[in-house]
Amino acid sequence: MISVGIDIGSTATKAVVFDGEVRGHAMVPTGWDPREAGLRAFRESLAHAGLTEGKVEEVVGTGYGRISLPIFNRRVTEITCHARGAHHLHPDTRTVIDIGGQDSKLISLNPDGSVADFIMNDKCAAGTGRFLQAMAGILDVSLDELGDIANGAEPVSLSSMCTVFAESEVIGLLARGIGKGSLAAGIVNTIAQRIQGLAGRVPLVETITFTGGIAQNRSICMNIGTSLGVKLRVPASPQFVGALGAALIGTE
Ligand code: ADP
Secondary structure: OOEEEEEEOOOEEEEEEEOOOEEEEEEEEOOOOHHHHHHHHHHHHHHHHOOOHHHOOEEEEEOOOHHHOOOOOEEOOHHHHHHHHHHHHOOOOOEEEEEOOOOEEEEEEOOOOOEEEEEEEOOOOOOOHHHHHHHHHHHOOOHHHHHHHHOOOOOOOOOOOOHHHHHHHHHHHHHOOOOHHHHHHHHHHHHHHHHHHHOOOOOOOOOEEEEOHHHHOHHHHHHHHHHHOOOEEOOOOHHHHHHHHHHHHHOO
């Protein structure tokens, strides 16, 4: 049976076509029209799989924009989808760390892969992809470069968690001659501190699978793992784990 999972996130919309294995995928920017982004990702993922819409039996939506698309047979929270996707890729996963464009979450999994507990920060952009993008802009580096220059650098301590205040703080530190590497390492530490804060409610039990867009950046993953004192397992396509989970739920 062919199922398509579509994760309409705050920043990126991801689609996965699944029929026992992944047949196709697509990612488009969500932009200002989540409905249009969902449809585009759906069509592009089918084109990638070499399939037509008529062959699809289930379309499952997740992510913040899931309410906007009429083609969904089912809508499932991203908590359930990330847990399902992570458990499929790494069955020994007991905790999922997901950092997206505008939120971060910790999900605790039972050994059978069901959700035991979760905590989500979606009230402010601190420690999310948006925070990282703003900081990379100030340092005038790409997201990939930010991870690379943070590697091995002595992290500067940043007192501001809030994206707006952290921007002013980083600009001030740059003006005082603090190196970009130390600032980048400090920025990555701030993301780890944010996760540490969530871990007060949902403990970081290994094996920990790291999902979401930021997890694509190997240097940032390594630094976050070191700051948290844990090993992070990163799937091959971490940004697609929620969409994969939605597609898997469609086949059940
Ligand atoms: P959402 O589901 O909320 O749209 P995603 O999980 O798709 O979020 O992740 C989007 C975020 O991933 C972007 O905000 C961006 O900051 C981050 N991102 C994408 N590529 C990279 C990269 N190479 N390095 C670090 N962060 C990245």
